[in-house]
Amino acid sequence: MDNNDRLTRLRYALDIKDNDVVEIFRLGGATGTKEQVRAMTTRDKDGNYEEELDNERFERFLNGMITSQRGVREGAPEPELELHSGNVNNLLLKKVKIALSLTGDDMLEIMDDAEARISKSELGAVLRKEGHRNYKPCGDRYVRNFLKGLALRYRG
Structure with missing residues (x-):
């Protein structure tokens, strides 16, 4: 992808x-x-x-x-670009979570709506910062299922 x-x-x-x-x-x-x-x-x-x-x-x-x-945060510096090779999927999940004000449980429900099973610890691992000892690279399958779940939730 x-x-x-x-x-x-x-x-x-x-x-x-x-x-x-x-x-x-x-x-x-x-x-x-x-x-x-x-x-x-x-x-x-x-x-x-x-x-x-x-x-x-x-x-x-x-x-x-x-x-x-x-919205724009007053006085906040422009966000630094943090993309490193290979973690685009992790970044997408993190930033969409922030943009839509989703909790971890919301994300698990969205994945469940797409009939994808992911544990809370797996989700936590893909949302961690690259370099953290529990960081796990996110595969395309998780992102596809997450976006499918979002479509089901937001489009009906």
């Missing part, structure tokens, strides 16, 4: 429109247009995206999503 897939699935799950995606990118410190958003989320006849979404830009989208959902 690449960043374009993650963005497409997240947009679908939360029913985010093109104009809103452009605004979320802006809030995260990235620029973009509706045409670029469509290029990032639409596949061509060969099954490739017209514009690839790199890790930094995807993290800026996630930061912008937090700001759009929770």
